[in-house]
Amino acid sequence: MPSQERRYVITFGCPDRTGIVAAISSFLADAGGWIVEAAYHTDPDTNWFFTRQVVRADSVSYDLPALRTAFADVAARFAGPDGSQPAWRIADTGQRRRVVLAVSKEPHCLYDILGRVAAGELDVDVRAVIGNHAELGPITEAHGIPFHHVPFPAGSPQAKASAFERMRELVDEHDPHAVVLARFMQVLPPELCAHWAGRALNIHHSFLPSFMGARPYHQAHLRGVKLIGATCHYVTADLDAGPIVEQDVIRVAHGDTVPDMVRKGRDIEKIVLARGLRWHLENRVLVHGNRTVIF
Amino acid sequence: MPSQERRYVITFGCPDRTGIVAAISSFLADAGGWIVEAAYHTDPDTNWFFTRQVVRADSVSYDLPALRTAFADVAARFAGPDGSQPAWRIADTGQRRRVVLAVSKEPHCLYDILGRVAAGELDVDVRAVIGNHAELGPITEAHGIPFHHVPFPAGSPQAKASAFERMRELVDEHDPHAVVLARFMQVLPPELCAHWAGRALNIHHSFLPSFMGARPYHQAHLRGVKLIGATCHYVTADLDAGPIVEQDVIRVAHGDTVPDMVRKGRDIEKIVLARGLRWHLENRVLVHGNRTVIF
Amino acid sequence: MPSQERRYVITFGCPDRTGIVAAISSFLADAGGWIVEAAYHTDPDTNWFFTRQVVRADSVSYDLPALRTAFADVAARFAGPDGSQPAWRIADTGQRRRVVLAVSKEPHCLYDILGRVAAGELDVDVRAVIGNHAELGPITEAHGIPFHHVPFPAGSPQAKASAFERMRELVDEHDPHAVVLARFMQVLPPELCAHWAGRALNIHHSFLPSFMGARPYHQAHLRGVKLIGATCHYVTADLDAGPIVEQDVIRVAHGDTVPDMVRKGRDIEKIVLARGLRWHLENRVLVHGNRTVIF
Amino acid sequence: MPSQERRYVITFGCPDRTGIVAAISSFLADAGGWIVEAAYHTDPDTNWFFTRQVVRADSVSYDLPALRTAFADVAARFAGPDGSQPAWRIADTGQRRRVVLAVSKEPHCLYDILGRVAAGELDVDVRAVIGNHAELGPITEAHGIPFHHVPFPAGSPQAKASAFERMRELVDEHDPHAVVLARFMQVLPPELCAHWAGRALNIHHSFLPSFMGARPYHQAHLRGVKLIGATCHYVTADLDAGPIVEQDVIRVAHGDTVPDMVRKGRDIEKIVLARGLRWHLENRVLVHGNRTVIF
Structure with a gap:
């Protein structure tokens, strides 16, 4: 973690289904987010989807609280049919x-x-x-x-x-x-x-x-x-x-x-x-x- | 590569910019594509973006030739300002x-x-x-x-x-x-x-x-x-x-x-x-x- | 084990004390044995000495049965004070x-x-x-x-x-x-x-x-x-x-x-x-x- | 190298021939040397023999200068037919x-x-x-x-x-x-x-x-x-x-x-x-x- 430009790190997990990547990446694209790292995984045993996305902070049109509020709406769409809730977090590399x-x-x-x-x-x-x-x-x-x-x-x-x-x-x-x-x-x-x-x-x-x-x-x-x-x-x-x-x-x-x-x-x-x-x-x-x- | 359900493997590279992931994943979501593997990388030296996406063949609304035709339109949007063209391929695991x-x-x-x-x-x-x-x-x-x-x-x-x-x-x-x-x-x-x-x-x-x-x-x-x-x-x-x-x-x-x-x-x-x-x-x-x- | 010149492989273990290496190597030297590999180890927990020695068969003045008989005399000297007996074997690489x-x-x-x-x-x-x-x-x-x-x-x-x-x-x-x-x-x-x-x-x-x-x-x-x-x-x-x-x-x-x-x-x-x-x-x-x- | 009992470390190299191990180990046995580590190698390309032997200092009947003098006599026997001289050293772990x-x-x-x-x-x-x-x-x-x-x-x-x-x-x-x-x-x-x-x-x-x-x-x-x-x-x-x-x-x-x-x-x-x-x-x-x- 050498000092570098500020980034937001989004980690997200939810029950797997189609359209998750599209929803998240469209949300980020609409917010102007320049993705510098992205990774995905679905666990076949538990059918749980995981992603981590890193965007340049200066590329995003929201400030951090607003980004969290806006992302919460996206996340809310991906609760499971059994009521299981997505788990997510947005970390700020600007905070040591x-x-x-x-x-x-x-x-x-x-x-x-x-x-x-x-x-x-x-x-x-x-x-x-x-x-x-x-x-x-x-x-x-x-x-x-x-x-x-x-x-x-x-x-x-x-x-x-x-x-x-x-x-x-x-x-x-x-x-x-x-x-x-x-x-x-x-x-x-x-x-x-x-x-x-x-x-x-x-x-x-x-x-x-x-x-x-x-x-x-x-x-x-x-x-x-x-x-x-x-x-x-x-x-x-x-x-x-x-x-x-x-x-x-x-x-x-x-x-x-x-x-x-x-x-x-x-x-x-x-x-x-x-x-x-x-x-x-x-x-x-x-x-x-x-x-x-x-x- | 044990025999398994048929999949399409999309590999794609182009000059990096915002919106590539969103464009590809939205295209796949619209086509009903169930993504089972996805990976991304941007090379900071050449500023070239790479992705590989694997979707279940049975989830996609297109047949293979139609998928290729439709994807070509998405790819064409990502030529570089210097005219450098995206490189892409869609492979079919159903073909041994x-x-x-x-x-x-x-x-x-x-x-x-x-x-x-x-x-x-x-x-x-x-x-x-x-x-x-x-x-x-x-x-x-x-x-x-x-x-x-x-x-x-x-x-x-x-x-x-x-x-x-x-x-x-x-x-x-x-x-x-x-x-x-x-x-x-x-x-x-x-x-x-x-x-x-x-x-x-x-x-x-x-x-x-x-x-x-x-x-x-x-x-x-x-x-x-x-x-x-x-x-x-x-x-x-x-x-x-x-x-x-x-x-x-x-x-x-x-x-x-x-x-x-x-x-x-x-x-x-x-x-x-x-x-x-x-x-x-x-x-x-x-x-x-x-x-x-x-x- | 590619085919190669014939060798005798001596493996030997006994309670540790001074003079074991000298006894074995002097025996081999007296028999004309050209040593091509030799390894030693003493386990500090059990105070047990181990060695493996490889000699060219053509350098030894004994034939194999005579070598075993002669070596048995050397080995017999290294029984432990508690009566524990040396364990040894002479293998012949000429036997596939x-x-x-x-x-x-x-x-x-x-x-x-x-x-x-x-x-x-x-x-x-x-x-x-x-x-x-x-x-x-x-x-x-x-x-x-x-x-x-x-x-x-x-x-x-x-x-x-x-x-x-x-x-x-x-x-x-x-x-x-x-x-x-x-x-x-x-x-x-x-x-x-x-x-x-x-x-x-x-x-x-x-x-x-x-x-x-x-x-x-x-x-x-x-x-x-x-x-x-x-x-x-x-x-x-x-x-x-x-x-x-x-x-x-x-x-x-x-x-x-x-x-x-x-x-x-x-x-x-x-x-x-x-x-x-x-x-x-x-x-x-x-x-x-x-x-x-x-x- | 944690502090431990004092040891002499003998390293020795010379042109390979029979009897080297016997000569060194007999010399050490005669001096009462309790060997705690011994390793041998012959390089087949150069036909050079190498050994390293570690003995407990308190087990040896010589003091260090006398050990070196006595060992020099043993070493001198193993000059090559072409006049190449053995290379050897006796180190004392008691010296930090x-x-x-x-x-x-x-x-x-x-x-x-x-x-x-x-x-x-x-x-x-x-x-x-x-x-x-x-x-x-x-x-x-x-x-x-x-x-x-x-x-x-x-x-x-x-x-x-x-x-x-x-x-x-x-x-x-x-x-x-x-x-x-x-x-x-x-x-x-x-x-x-x-x-x-x-x-x-x-x-x-x-x-x-x-x-x-x-x-x-x-x-x-x-x-x-x-x-x-x-x-x-x-x-x-x-x-x-x-x-x-x-x-x-x-x-x-x-x-x-x-x-x-x-x-x-x-x-x-x-x-x-x-x-x-x-x-x-x-x-x-x-x-x-x-x-x-x-x-």
Whole structure:
């Protein structure tokens, strides 16, 4: 997301039928919209239609509120015969994306994201970093980003609940487009999963659904697999079972110990998370049930 | 391409401007067209717009000739200000694709394609196999496909020219959708490149533009590369420089001799060729200059 | 395994201690052995040492029986303090490898193996193909290989047991180095798993341990994974849980239906199986517990 | 290279003959050496033998100077009949590796290396960072590492020569095990290539030998390749032609502009460089002519 001309990103889903593309594209053409990206997909299992369209903001005759109002009329035509409603959103790339990160001790995902911001390739506003350990405070603050140390004591459910309450306040203060669990190592309680639904991204250090839960590299080593992986997914109350955004793998061999796997896995974790975060912030990810469409 | 309901595949390219998507999709909506696949791309360098749309044949109110006639009117609206004309085609999946293969002694690409036809995943009509050696005759004929042995004598330009003339006749008799050089090992003369332009696919056993020309695995071994590759491209008069359709690589190490590279490379060659051939036959490849758009 | 000079392949495993490499290499040096490949590994978890050494047969002063007798003396020195015995084998590449394949209707793995034999890259003797359906008989017989149609009736346990008995006879008659379940789609009974232990290879169409059991591509589609895989493993009584020899993956996207996954997965299945089979026949795979060392 | 028990790493190369492994392993066994890693390779083209052996320092009866003296006697036995001398080295992991980095404006490789050091996975001493621009000073200094801004003025050969002279002093002061051109963007003069031969690593942002020289992503975009790559190689006077240590690729598509390629390529560059650097510092890379053996 390097700085560039302002664009409107329309994402839309509804029960499939004929004429949807025509209706949307005619609406945009009538509004003068210069389409710079367009993608379509119909899921044959659920018969649900998805599209993402990107138009130059300066080409559209409406301002953003008016565009939303006008588009709502188009969308309303595509409710299903069973009453199911279209799901849509119009995002404005002129509004800088706000991100809050949650980390633990492992620095690789944090360094990777900070490096992308420094390189200008990820043009986001990292508002805050929350750490359940203090180690990553200095590197965060060296980038001028506030770091909040919020310990999550293992033995005390009450203290943990308070820590999550504190985390919620620290996050919500920024109303972020993404809450990124960048190797955070704490399981969000169901109410926070619900509260940040569709905005909380996690990186799990295995090729899900293999090796859910704790110590996936140990599990992988025991099973003797020849590839290890990482998975970026939306956080849901069902641990490690949320909609998958991106996955990748790297080869391991008999000579790789668990620490070797941990080391090699980091290179996949950070890149898979970075891809997933970018796609999420560019409104490329449409969730439908437990699956994702990536445009 | 398993047998399935009949579809029309519209591919279209023109200078970019607003309203193209609206015009095409409105035309299709008015014709009752149920779109099952749609993809768009604009090349920012050349400002050229590309689309591919797939509609169910039974949903369209026109028959095929009428659809073409009607669509020609839509297309005509999108000539460029400089007079550049839209390029478009409407293919009918109800018409089975015809393919002619040219081979030498190496069997892996031939086996791979025959295996895909046997598995029903590549629903094409392999009309003939032309071999500059006789070795692959029996396996071809075991599949009920005619095999033509056309030797290309190394020393005699005249005999070679005659062989190419014979090849041309054997191919053209079938008016194939694809002429596949499946490790054919002969360089087509410029006039045949021109004659089969956009229909002749080659598999080159390197990651082009590295190691053009002869003995690419030997070249790769000498240079000490850590990955070897294969490239499927359209054949042009400029050897190994035609538009690239697909590429892939496989890892090699210091222990791999040239024969090891040859062996490992085959697995990439056959799969890259199969992908390229499938995309070509499904009209997913749009060529513009020396580059391809793969929808 | 192209035809080449004759070699002896020594594989050896024992509890780790100092002096093993020295003892083996001194023994070989004293016997005049010209080592052309040597690999070592110690597993830190089990403290088990593994080696594979390849020597030119013509360089060794012993004949094969004498080499085995002499080597047994060296090996005997490396029993563990707890009485655990070294595991070793000396294979002779001068003896052509015998293989029996078991197939069902899906042709891709069979075509792939036959193509490798035809290309000379897999220099093995495919003694027989057993099919629980008749479809792959003609292509088998076109290669001069006997095909045995052994139906496995779904409803009758007794008829199924008889079919496995028949299969056992057909396989054992050739005393093969490998029994390859090339998409055989029948679960071997425990007694056959035990009988062919260390010789029966299966290709499972998922990235194990994800999606064990039936219809893995359907499972993968439901979960919305972004990569699908294939696993070559030794067959054990514990379904899809045997020691893994090789795995690989291929990318899928939201547009891929289950049939698309089946089609894309085939390209991984056949290549993963071919690699696993080659390594097994070259005595590159050392099994220790449920894990493999691949030299 | 996490901190661990001290080890000696022996790398050795000589003309191939029988008895080398026996001589080395017997020498090590006699010295009490507990081998924890051993690898062998013979290059059939040059008939050169290579080995790398890692022994626990505490298991060896010699101290390091005595080990070197004693091993020199073993090595001396393996000169070739043509007088070619063995090449060998014994490295001590107890001596922390010293590294100097040279950078320009692009931060991704620097962040990546600093992140690996912070994570403890790369246990090296980054002594200094030299930048031909000032931008990466603050992040360097936030890690307590000295940053030296050495401008290389484009127009003045004399000023450039002085800058290289200054660079040489800044590097040589630390006698580093590796000089890493981490997207340095300046071509080292031949005398510096010679001076740091075997220690200077570069990351080139293409899959060499494709797209040597300037602006490789622009070249790749023009050619329409479907994969882009990165190459870590030793720096030699022949630009981008030094021995290759590691390469990898990432897929691109028609929708990727040059800036997209630049962005995607960074993820490959930083990981390929990190792998190459690790292998170099662990003495896993043996150079022979223009090729490398990676143990």
